[in-house]
Amino acid sequence: MSATTTAPKSGSTALPAFRPSMKVPLSLGILALIALVFFGFLGPDQTAEMKISDAGDAVAVPALMIPGQVGGVVFGILLLAMAAYSIYLWTQGERSPKWLPIAFAVVFVFALLVWIVAGARQPSISLAGLVAGSVTLAVPLVFGSLSGVLCERVGVVNIAIEGQLLGGAFTAALVATMTGSPYIGLIAAAAAGAAVSMVLAVFSIKYLVNQIIVGVVLNVLVSGLTGFLYGTLMVPNKEQFNTPGRLDILPIPLLSDIPIIGPILFEQSIAGYLMYIAVAVVWFGLFKTRWGLRVRAVGEHPQAADTLGINVNATRFWNVTLGGAIAGIGGAVFTLVTIDSFTKDISGGRGFIALAALIFGRWNPIGAFLASLLFGFAYNLQSILGIIGTPVPSQFMAMLPYLVTIFAVAGLVGKSRPPAASGIPYVKG
Amino acid sequence: MTENDQSKSEPTPALPAEDQSTADLRAADVSLDTAGGMLEPSIVPVSSQSGDSGAQHGSLLRRIVMGNGFVSVLAVIVALFLGGLLIASTDAQVAKTAGYLFARPADFLSALWSAMTESYVALFQGSVFNPRQGLQPLLETMTVATPLICAGLGVALAFRAGLFNIGAQGQIIISATLAAYVGFAWHLPFGLHLLVVIIMGVLGGALWGAIVGILKARTGAHEVIVTIMLNYVALFLLDFLLNTAAFRRPGDNSPISPRLDESATYPVLIPGSRLHLGFLVAIALTYGVWWLLNRSTIGFEFRAVGANPVAARTAGVKVSRATILVMAMAGALAAFGGIAQVAGTEKVLTGGVAAQIGFDAITVALLGRSTPWGTFFAGLLFGAFRAGAVQMQIQTGTPIDIVLVVQSLIVLFIAAPPLIRSIFRLEPKKKNKTPKAAPKAALVNASGGAK
Numbered sequence: 001m002s003a004t005t006t007a008p009k010s011g012s013t014a015l016p017a018f019r020p021s022m023k024v025p026l027s028l029g030i031l032a033l034i035a036l037v038f039f040g041f042l043g044p045d046q047t048a049e050m051k052i053s054d055a056g057d058a059v060a061v062p063a064l065m066i067p068g069q070v071g072g073v074v075f076g077i078l079l080l081a082m083a084a085y086s087i088y089l090w091t092q093g094e095r096s097p098k099w100l101p102i103a104f105a106v107v108f109v110f111a112l113l114v115w116i117v118a119g120a121r122q123p124s125i126s127l128a129g130l131v132a133g134s135v136t137l138a139v140p141l142v143f144g145s146l147s148g149v150l151c152e153r154v155g156v157v158n159i160a161i162e163g164q165l166l167g168g169a170f171t172a173a174l175v176a177t178m179t180g181s182p183y184i185g186l187i188a189a190a191a192a193g194a195a196v197s198m199v200l201a202v203f204s205i206k207y208l209v210n211q212i213i214v215g216v217v218l219n220v221l222v223s224g225l226t227g228f229l230y231g232t233l234m235v236p237n238k239e240q241f242n243t244p245g246r247l248d249i250l251p252i253p254l255l256s257d258i259p260i261i262g263p264i265l266f267e268q269s270i271a272g273y274l275m276y277i278a279v280a281v282v283w284f285g286l287f288k289t290r291w292g293l294r295v296r297a298v299g300e301h302p303q304a305a306d307t308l309g310i311n312v313n314a315t316r317f318w319n320v321t322l323g324g325a326i327a328g329i330g331g332a333v334f335t336l337v338t339i340d341s342f343t344k345d346i347s348g349g350r351g352f353i354a355l356a357a358l359i360f361g362r363w364n365p366i367g368a369f370l371a372s373l374l375f376g377f378a379y380n381l382q383s384i385l386g387i388i389g390t391p392v393p394s395q396f397m398a399m400l401p402y403l404v405t406i407f408a409v410a411g412l413v414g415k416s417r418p419p420a421a422s423g424i425p426y427v428k429g
Numbered sequence: 430m431t432e433n434d435q436s437k438s439e440p441t442p443a444l445p446a447e448d449q450s451t452a453d454l455r456a457a458d459v460s461l462d463t464a465g466g467m468l469e470p471s472i473v474p475v476s477s478q479s480g481d482s483g484a485q486h487g488s489l490l491r492r493i494v495m496g497n498g499f500v501s502v503l504a505v506i507v508a509l510f511l512g513g514l515l516i517a518s519t520d521a522q523v524a525k526t527a528g529y530l531f532a533r534p535a536d537f538l539s540a541l542w543s544a545m546t547e548s549y550v551a552l553f554q555g556s557v558f559n560p561r562q563g564l565q566p567l568l569e570t571m572t573v574a575t576p577l578i579c580a581g582l583g584v585a586l587a588f589r590a591g592l593f594n595i596g597a598q599g600q601i602i603i604s605a606t607l608a609a610y611v612g613f614a615w616h617l618p619f620g621l622h623l624l625v626v627i628i629m630g631v632l633g634g635a636l637w638g639a640i641v642g643i644l645k646a647r648t649g650a651h652e653v654i655v656t657i658m659l660n661y662v663a664l665f666l667l668d669f670l671l672n673t674a675a676f677r678r679p680g681d682n683s684p685i686s687p688r689l690d691e692s693a694t695y696p697v698l699i700p701g702s703r704l705h706l707g708f709l710v711a712i713a714l715t716y717g718v719w720w721l722l723n724r725s726t727i728g729f730e731f732r733a734v735g736a737n738p739v740a741a742r743t744a745g746v747k748v749s750r751a752t753i754l755v756m757a758m759a760g761a762l763a764a765f766g767g768i769a770q771v772a773g774t775e776k777v778l779t780g781g782v783a784a785q786i787g788f789d790a791i792t793v794a795l796l797g798r799s800t801p802w803g804t805f806f807a808g809l810l811f812g813a814f815r816a817g818a819v820q821m822q823i824q825t826g827t828p829i830d831i832v833l834v835v836q837s838l839i840v841l842f843i844a845a846p847p848l849i850r851s852i853f854r855l856e857p858k859k860k861n862k863t864p865k866a867a868p869k870a871a872l873v874n875a876s877g878g879a880k
Contacts, residue, residue: 224833
């Protein structure tokens with residue numbers, strides 16, 4: 001610890017003593033030690049079986065057999081090596097490259113998985129099923145966090161993701177049932193999400209109400225509205241209002257037969273494909289187009305953007321609306337893909353997880369996507385744990401995304417900085 | 430009376446000029462918040478932080494007496510009306526009569542009226558007075574309001590220090606868990622037992638709040654995110670504990686704790702009701718928070734940090750210490766809500782011990798404009814909604830969720846006074862450049878003159 005205060009021996013002489021934060025190397029080191037001790041030395045004796053392809057698949061790949069203790073030690077050493085590299089870079093006064101924490105996270109999660117599976121009553125798991133399930137669970141999170149990215153990048157804090165998801169889920173179920181077409185339901189969900197967003201936009205932009213207040217209140221409002229209509233409309237007349245049917249799974253021939261990635265990428269409903277498209281489009285739009293430059297300018301420095309002739313409040317309004325529409329589609333996934341009916345508060349706090357994912361993903365669409373996948377994985381693991389029977393209580397797995405997010409915002413997993421003007425209303429003059 | 434004291438003790442940071450429009454006022458707030466864009470903005474605008482920095486920011490009571498209270502009343506009326514429309518829109522009788530609306534409009538209107546009023550009459554009967562039980566429902570309202578007031582005070586206190594505490598839910602859960610455990614697992618003499626229960630609960634809540642304060646002060650982690658996440662952590666922790674042998678009833682697998690010892694619970698105030706000592710504790714806490722904010726050095730520091738952390742630091746306030754302290758105190762206040770639940774109202778610990786209290790507390794604090802007494806009365810109002818809604822659902826079949834709708838609409842409308850004014854065409858046609866915004870100062874002067 002004292003190293004932080006002493007001047008670097010081999011630093012540049014021109015600049016004053018610069019040291020990157022040692023949070024990253026330090027936390028990686030601690031995590032690596034934890035992995036080595038708990039997953040390795042104290043690891044389970046059984047061998048974990050990770051099935052890659054299912055019995056009926058065209059291409060049969062043998063299952064991975066990883067002995068618990070040996071695997072834990074190997075992974076632990078690998079993690080220690082990465083942490084050591086990070087610490088070495090730190091002593092040289094350099095930051096760890098971006099890929100390092102990501103690679104570390106992947107190995108750590110895999111080590112965790114081996115430890116859990118090898119310690120289970122039934123030490124076997126289908127890797128393909130695990131990953132596919134994680135993606136399915138992550139779809140609403142991805143849409144929700146994209147909504148958050150769009151809103152926050154333009155300077156409006158979106159706590160109302162939960163409300164947008166819930167509004168989308170309800171409307172999708174209602175409209176799909178009444179029209180008989182899940183696709184119309186999907187469009188209606190986008191409209192509902194946009195409507196929730198418009199309220200957020202009007203109150204925060206026109207009436208200058210604190211954005212977090214509006215967001216919090218909107219979540220309550222949507223929860224109350226959908227709960228009320230569910231109780232009065234859907235419960236008494238399920239056939240008439242709450243049997244939306246499902247979006248068809250549209251497998252792409254041949255490609256969908258590839259083990260593991262086939263079902264994830266090429267055997268999805270339209271909402272699943274839309275998710276990949278949305279991530280790519282939002283990323284490209286934000287960082288490679290004139291529109292994106294303007295959006296980010298409004299979110300970082302609205303005065304400057306205004307001076308250059310950008311209509312700050314209009315940009316904010318339409319971005320927030322667009323974000324709501326995207327979250328609405330995410331909400332539709334609950335009622336048109338995951339299960340085929342609406343229940344009260346079906347989104348169950350996923351909007352807040354999406355919020356966490358967007359922060360963990362550092363306000364970047366791709367980061368948010370990856371973080372959503374990680375949280376989807378945690379969700380899925382939690383339900384699988386119950387089935388294979390592990391020593392780890394499922395509640396602790398359930399806590400994981402939330403704890404990870406706390407570490408992330410506390411800066412232990414790299415520094416995350418929101419857009420500068422996020423949360424501040426813009427008043428001209 | 431206390432309101433006068435408050436206004437004397439607190440200088441008004443942004444003194445509105447006579448003919449300033451609302452937009453200008455808000456702009457002043459924003460620039461004050463960020464010192465003209467120089468600073469990281471505090472999450473809570475000045476207008477919400479300081480209960481009485483201007484005419485529109487008073488406690489509920491004061492705002493009702495003063496000019497702007499009119500807007501609050503209108504906000505409640507509009508919210509109730511919209512809620513009524515929602516109830517009517519799903520009413521079978523209304524739908525039937527709407528079919529021959531043009532033939533017999535009177536039928537439709539009477540169906541509309543009865544659909545709208547029936548639920549609210551039931552709500553009133555369930556929360557204040559009904560012929561069968563007399564004022565018994567009012568006692569139930571006070572019981573339900575107790576945790577809301579305590580947790581609302583916690584949210585309001587953090588608000589005043591510029592912190593948005595969404596974490597009352599988690600703080601309630603942790604405190605209720607600890608308090609309940611001490612209540613059923615330890616067997617102590619009468620009096621001492623309740624004291625230990627309260628101390629453990631408060632410690633739990635304060636710890637859960639302090640985590641947020643420490644993270645915010647040390648690492649700059651945003652308290653909104655941290656509190657939301659800690660709510661879930663607390664929820665899963667409780668779920669886990671209720672599935673362990675230590676917290677379950679012997680020989681029972683359902684996730685319910687044993688009943689708390691008689692000596693560990695708040696005594697009932699009025700026999701025949703559930704109203705317990707916790708309500709008096711809530712009143713005392715309200716007074717305590719008022720005293721803290723308006724009479725103590727620490728409270729002054731809290732408000733200074735809330736108004737402008739950088740200026741406060743320059744003035745010698747230890748901002749990080751104040752942040753940690755205010756979050757610990759907010760947690761401790763919310764803890765009294767958790768204690769009221771397990772040691773007063775329910776007397777057992779279940780997974781749903783916190784219900785929606787932590788989230789309702791946010792709207793309570795917002796409606797109360799973050800002043801202690803405003804929060805107190807807002808807590809009573811929402812307690813009445815909660816208590817009455819149960820009766821309403823039984824009598825008329827209207828789902829309880831309507832209460833959420835009305836609550837959130839009230840807060841939305843109160844947060845945006847220009848909206849209410851434009852609905853009722855209240856904006857005086859004056860020389861204003863921006864006709865949408867009513868000059869607040871004029872309204873204040875009018876009521877001030879009446880006083």
